[in-house]
Structure formats: C-alpha cells, structure tokens
Amino acid sequence: MRIIRGILKTKKITVPKNFPSRPTTDFAKEGLFNMLENRFDFIDLKLLDLCAGTGNISFEWLSREAGKAVAVDSNFNVVRHIRSLTKSFEMESFIQIVQSDVVKYLEKTTEKFDLIFADPPYEAKFHADIVRLVYERDLLNENGLLIIEHGKRTDLSELPHFELSRGYGNVIFSLFSKE
Template sequence: MRIISGLYKSRKIVAPKKLPVRPTTDMAKESLFNIINNTFYFNELIVLDLFAGTGNISYEFASRGTEQITCVDQDFGCIKFINKTASEFKMPIQTIKSDVFTFLEKTNFQANIIFADPPYNFTDDAFSKIPELVFKNNLLLEDGLLIVEHSKHTDLSNLINYSYSKSYGGNMFSFFEIQN
C-alpha cells in the first residue's frame, strides 16, 4: 500500500502478510479522499478509524495534516503494526485494541469522520449495527460523516441516516450523516 498525498506522498508501507486484513485499494482510497477534500479541512478533523486493520486510511489522514486520529481494531498484530508505523513516521495516531462494537457501545468519543471498514462477509445485522450505535450514542459531530466501506454486493441504503453511496471497482463507500 502507498500513501497517495500529503507529507508522506508516495511512501510505501508494507504490512506483515499474517495480518487478517484487506486494505482499501489505492484507486478507491484516492476517490474517497477526493470526496473528503471537497468537504473538510484535514487539519481541523477528528478521525475515528474502525476495523483499522493496517491503518491504511489513518496514514492517509495523517499525511494530509489531520492531528487527531484514533484507530480501533481487535487484532493485536494490527494494533502493533499501526503503532510501529505511526511511530516511525511520527504520525499523531492513537490506537485502541477492542472489539469495535464493544467500543461503540461504551465510548463517548466524538469525531468529524468515522470510517469503518469491517470484513466484507459481515451479515446485514452486523453492518446495520455500525450506524445504529454511532447515531444512538451521538458519536458523530455536527456536519460529520460516517463512511462504511463494503462490497458492491452489500446494500446499506435502508440503514439509519444513510445519505449516498459511491462505487469504485468492487469497493463501495456508503455515507451517513446526521439528518435534521
């Protein structure tokens, strides 16, 4: 994987093969960050990266100037890799080793962008729990976005506060916002 833009543009990050991850493709990541760039100033964001895996999305935010990034993943190897990489690059990334649903049920952490990249084989019920917990527990700041990455075979348009989806190859991003 590589960082697409910002301070660490073109830097390659090689994750250990044994991590249980499926990193977001460069094409999909670039498209996602074009959308975010048109709406937010990166240096003003608070980001929560759920199912963080390798930290791919968080590194991109950090490279673009975001200074408040928290990654949540239940795999110790993923957390260890993110901590090591963030330290090497001097990136402002905090990690929390936790089951994402347990974290969402207990936290009062609020963010402008909450990015969730759960396993593509999640059940519809598991996918629906993400926006349900985010909005029930008031974790998204006003004018913020919850972005859920999923397969093009999964439809999240019926979930609470769904706004729109974008498709990039086999990847899809569904966007959720606080509805007024």
C-alpha cells in the same frame, strides 16, 4: 500501498505475509479522499478508524494534517503493526491506537468525531450495528460523516441517515450524514 498526498506522500505501507486484513486499494482510497476534500477542510478534524487493518486510512488522514485519529481493531497483530508504522512515520502524537472489538468500543466511547470510517470484513454482519450505535450514542460532531466500506453484495441504503454510495472497482463506500 502508498500514502497518496500530504506530508507522508510516497511513504509505503507494507503488509506482512498472512496479514489478517484486506487493505483499501489505492484506487478506492484516492476516490474516497477526493470526495472528502470536496466536503471538508481537513485542518483539526478528528477521525475514528474502525476495523483499522493496515492503518491505511488513518495515515492518509494524518498525512493531510487533518488533526487526530483513533484507530480501533480487535486483532493483536494488526494493532502491533499500526503501532510499528506510527513509530516509523513519527506520528505518535497524532494517533491513538486501541485494541478492541469495534461494536464494544462504540458502546463505551464518549468521544465525538468529525469523520468515522469503518471497514469491517465484507462478510461481517455488524454494518447496521455500527450505524445504529454511531447515531444512538451521538458520536458525530455537527456536519460529521460516517463512511462504511463494503463489497458489492452489501446494500446499506435502507439504513437510517443513509446519504449515498460510491463505487470504486469492487469497493463501495456508503455515506451516512449527521442531518
């Protein structure tokens, strides 16, 4: 995996053997960020990266000088890996890394975000909980966007605030708008 654009362009995100996370492919990530660039001016925005895994999305976001990121994952080894990459990329002042169950994090946080990205395991059963909590707790800023990455067998189109889905190979991004 590599950072596609920005100040960290061409930096590699290495993944240790037996890493407990499935990274977003470069192909899908490039499609996602092309879509986002048509909607947002990235300067000084705040990202929440749920089920952060490799930190791939957070680092791509920060590479484009988008502001700040909060990366949340429940796995100790994942969090340790993101901290290591943060240090090697010299991004410590731009990212907060939180070890927590994402549903519990959403139940407790009072922060608001411009973009919330969630990449739960494809077989996970809490996609709808993420959507519900983001809107119940009013966690998006005005014109904010929630994006959930999922596989082809998951259909989120019946959930409230659903806007559209875009597919990139086996990866689907479902977008939910504030309005």
